[in-house]
Amino acid sequence: MKMKALRWYGIHDVRAEEIDKPVPAAGEVLVRVLYAGICGSDLHIYNKGMFIQNIPETMGHEFCGVVEEAFEGSGFAPGDCVIANPMVPCGTCESCLRGSFNTCENLGFIGEVRQGCFTGYIALPADRLIRVSADADMKQMALAEPLAVAVNICKRASLKPDDSLAIIGAGPIGLLTAAVAHSVYGLQDITIVNRSETRRRIAEKLGARALAAIPQGQHFDKVVESAGSPSTLQMALESVRANGTVLVVSVFEENVTIDANILVCSQITLIGCNCYDREDLVTAADLITSGRVDVSPIITDVFPVEEGKTAFEKLCAREKQAAKILLQP
Ligand SMILES: [Zn+2]
Numbered sequence: 001m002k003m004k005a006l007r008w009y010g011i012h013d014v015r016a017e018e019i020d021k022p023v024p025a026a027g028e029v030l031v032r033v034l035y036a037g038i039c040g041s042d043l044h045i046y047n048k049g050m051f052i053q054n055i056p057e058t059m060g061h062e063f064c065g066v067v068e069e070a071f072e073g074s075g076f077a078p079g080d081c082v083i084a085n086p087m088v089p090c091g092t093c094e095s096c097l098r099g100s101f102n103t104c105e106n107l108g109f110i111g112e113v114r115q116g117c118f119t120g121y122i123a124l125p126a127d128r129l130i131r132v133s134a135d136a137d138m139k140q141m142a143l144a145e146p147l148a149v150a151v152n153i154c155k156r157a158s159l160k161p162d163d164s165l166a167i168i169g170a171g172p173i174g175l176l177t178a179a180v181a182h183s184v185y186g187l188q189d190i191t192i193v194n195r196s197e198t199r200r201r202i203a204e205k206l207g208a209r210a211l212a213a214i215p216q217g218q219h220f221d222k223v224v225e226s227a228g229s230p231s232t233l234q235m236a237l238e239s240v241r242a243n244g245t246v247l248v249v250s251v252f253e254e255n256v257t258i259d260a261n262i263l264v265c266s267q268i269t270l271i272g273c274n275c276y277d278r279e280d281l282v283t284a285a286d287l288i289t290s291g292r293v294d295v296s297p298i299i300t301d302v303f304p305v306e307e308g309k310t311a312f313e314k315l316c317a318r319e320k321q322a323a324k325i326l327l328q329p
């Protein structure tokens with residue numbers, strides 16, 4: 001059987017094509033994809049060709065789906081709703097041997113090093129899947145993976161309810177971090193900075209104050225840098241108070257130089273955040289199922305997989321009209 005897939009051929013060259021439905025190998029479960037989200041890292045692939053190992057490759061690592069075929073002893077049955085841990089760690093580096101898979105030296109993802117989820121079906125090892133409630137809103141559940149990124153950021157930030165928090169960049173990760181900080185950690189003083197009017201409106205629905213720039217001279221206890229440019233990292237360092245914390249969560253497309261004296265003189269703690277662990281994914285799915293975090297304002301569009309190219313173009317437009325776009329097979 002054939003299925004439509006969105007495949008990467010080169011920079012700005014993604015094509016919707018028919019490919020063979022995967023046949024699960026030993027130890028794998030076959031999942032029918034319900035919704036798949038386009039991630040910031042997919043945009044790095046689209047615009048710069050980063051991360052991706054094979055040409056062509058079916059892109060995508062954020063999704064939720066329904067088990068179609070499971071093997072005896074897999075712990076899954078047909079009809080189970082699932083999300084996946086999309087990380088493909090090497091298993092042999094120092095981090096992997098310590099069980100810290102998100103810091104694997106050779107970390108890959110589905111959609112980069114093997115078939116991704118911008119298609120009808122995906123076969124994955126049973127231990128990569130996490131069962132979720134069938135009662136949950138499946139469009140929101142497609143955001144469990146990026147929500148797990150936000151869960152990890154908030155955990156590493158050691159947030160307290162009376163912290164003032166600034167988030168520079170209102171892409172899905174910045175927006176989800178605001179949602180978790182507000183709804184789970186009880187922060188009331190959250191400022192999100194973004195140029196896009198559309199994204200500022202979304203941020204306000206998630207409990208944040210949304211501004212086009214940080215007001216001159218204002219300082220915050222904690223600042224999250226989720227925009228990924230040299231100027232926004234500098235802005236983060238300048239807008240944190242002395243003895244405060246800056247969390248860097250972006251993937252940068254170029255090398256960045258920082259004024260290290262700001263770190264020293266103001267005793268700033270600089271924390272890097274990458275992905276999540278399995279427990280964060282379980283937490284994220286629970287937050288969506290229970291309705292404790294409402295991620296629906298972030299989902300701006302749903303496109304069929306065939307129109308994936310249009311979705312990528314919309315996300316790369318200068319004036320951002322979209323936040324999270326879901327693809328539906
Ligand atoms: Zn992602």
Ligand SMILES: [Zn+2]
Binds near residue numbers: 107
């Ligand atoms: Zn490794």
